[in-house]
Amino acid sequence: MTTSFPTAPFPRRRSGPRGPGGPLDRRRFLRLAGGAAAVTALPATLTGCGGGTSGGSGSLRLVGVSDQQAALDLLTADYTATGFETSYSPTDQVQTSLRTQLGAGNAPDVHVVYPGNGSAMSMAQIAQAGLLADLSGQSWTENIPDNFRSAFQLDGKTYLYSAGASVIGAIYNRTVFQEAGVEPPETWSQFLQVCEAVRSAGRTPIALGAQTAWVTQLISYALVPSTVYARNPEFDSQLRDGSASFADSGWVDALEMYLELQERGYFNDNPNGTTFEQQTAMVATGEAAMAVQVSAVLPDFRAAAANPDDLAMFPVPGADTAADVWIPAGVVVGLGVSAGSRNRDAALAFVEFLGEQRNINRWAEEIACVPLVRDESSRVDPALEPFLPFMDGDRAVPFMDQAWPNAEVQPTHFAVVQELLGGRTTVADALNRLDETYRQE
Numbered sequence: 001m002t003t004s005f006p007t008a009p010f011p012r013r014r015s016g017p018r019g020p021g022g023p024l025d026r027r028r029f030l031r032l033a034g035g036a037a038a039v040t041a042l043p044a045t046l047t048g049c050g051g052g053t054s055g056g057s058g059s060l061r062l063v064g065v066s067d068q069q070a071a072l073d074l075l076t077a078d079y080t081a082t083g084f085e086t087s088y089s090p091t092d093q094v095q096t097s098l099r100t101q102l103g104a105g106n107a108p109d110v111h112v113v114y115p116g117n118g119s120a121m122s123m124a125q126i127a128q129a130g131l132l133a134d135l136s137g138q139s140w141t142e143n144i145p146d147n148f149r150s151a152f153q154l155d156g157k158t159y160l161y162s163a164g165a166s167v168i169g170a171i172y173n174r175t176v177f178q179e180a181g182v183e184p185p186e187t188w189s190q191f192l193q194v195c196e197a198v199r200s201a202g203r204t205p206i207a208l209g210a211q212t213a214w215v216t217q218l219i220s221y222a223l224v225p226s227t228v229y230a231r232n233p234e235f236d237s238q239l240r241d242g243s244a245s246f247a248d249s250g251w252v253d254a255l256e257m258y259l260e261l262q263e264r265g266y267f268n269d270n271p272n273g274t275t276f277e278q279q280t281a282m283v284a285t286g287e288a289a290m291a292v293q294v295s296a297v298l299p300d301f302r303a304a305a306a307n308p309d310d311l312a313m314f315p316v317p318g319a320d321t322a323a324d325v326w327i328p329a330g331v332v333v334g335l336g337v338s339a340g341s342r343n344r345d346a347a348l349a350f351v352e353f354l355g356e357q358r359n360i361n362r363w364a365e366e367i368a369c370v371p372l373v374r375d376e377s378s379r380v381d382p383a384l385e386p387f388l389p390f391m392d393g394d395r396a397v398p399f400m401d402q403a404w405p406n407a408e409v410q411p412t413h414f415a416v417v418q419e420l421l422g423g424r425t426t427v428a429d430a431l432n433r434l435d436e437t438y439r440q441e
Helices: 026-040 066-076 093-103 123-127 140-141 146-152 173-182 188-200 213-229 233-241 251-263 276-285 295-304 344-354 357-367 382-391 407-421 427-438
Strands: 059-065 082-087 110-114 164-173 203-207 288-292 311-313 329-330 334-337
Touching: 026 311, 026 344, 059 066, 059 093, 059 344, 066 082, 066 146, 082 093, 082 276, 093 110, 093 213, 110 344, 140 407, 146 251, 146 329, 164 173, 164 213, 173 188, 173 251, 173 288, 173 357, 173 427, 188 203, 188 251, 188 288, 213 251, 213 288, 213 329, 251 311, 251 407, 251 427, 276 288, 276 295, 295 311, 295 382, 311 382, 329 382, 334 344, 344 357, 382 407, 407 427
Parallel strands: 059 082, 059 110, 203 288
Antiparallel strands: 110 334, 164 288, 164 311, 164 329
């Protein structure tokens, strides 16, 4: 076991660190938050999703995302300096409802923050609005790997705590694979052959829950490292300076491959009417062979399975030569401290506690991610071992949205994928819309 995170888990972009391209100042953030509140009419306080409440007056109010609940329940129970009032909700709900709370000046003391830039609750977008406390003085921040820093920092200051990196790949049911007589593939052609064998065995090859908006992006993200970045590692910087575009890049290949899976009948019926929870159940029960997902939700799949050991992961091969296959690996969803917290010192102390190596390891184990920094006590989930050679070998890239300059590109991506699956747009039109949204101020 190495004593630190690999020197270059992601390819280093020679163009230098990524900077946020679409500033979201406090006034614009608050305006967007108000708009979200009017449209969605969501309550100011997130409803709990299994989260409990502990402590009395003076407790820290913490809002998290559901797939981080196991880790946070473990660590808040172990932290005795203060009590907690905790609340957890799915990704879609927490992004909208928490933004509403931030805009209303009713932010929790500690809350979910997404790494990098490109979503409404991302580190850069919230920090630019002056709504996050600076974590830079905490000792754990000194160990952030250099090529992760743009996910954690804005203008040299750290605003995000995260325990490590997750990957996107295929979560698969070993029993279904065995019954179909197949093994994890190493090339795109082999991947199609696996899907065909599974379908011939009477099972759905790939469960896709595209009704849940964030699920729509994952197949794109799984393929684009091979179709775009393996061919052109400078794509992000070229996209920023206008010398490259979505519409004239390997994104065309990725979306055409996405649609090829649908045209061959490898998805479940009506993906746009299928939720993440239904997708999870299909793979866990063996109704479907696999789902392209982020490793952070692997615990959800295991919890739904009669035998959790039936579930494993493999990289989705987006190229016909194994050496040309790259993977997506990105900093996992983390936490920030509200700049306006009345319990700011206590909230910062809790984040400092989370930054201790043993707690980084415990969080990473609970959500099946690779620890931000590894020591001799760090353990990597066996399901992630097939991804380590890519991460250690400079064949992994950050999740695409972490480099996007504004909070509108990601939801546009969600929408165009749903439209592609529904036959309501073309690949060319979809990518033109991404380009237009990317260039918005």
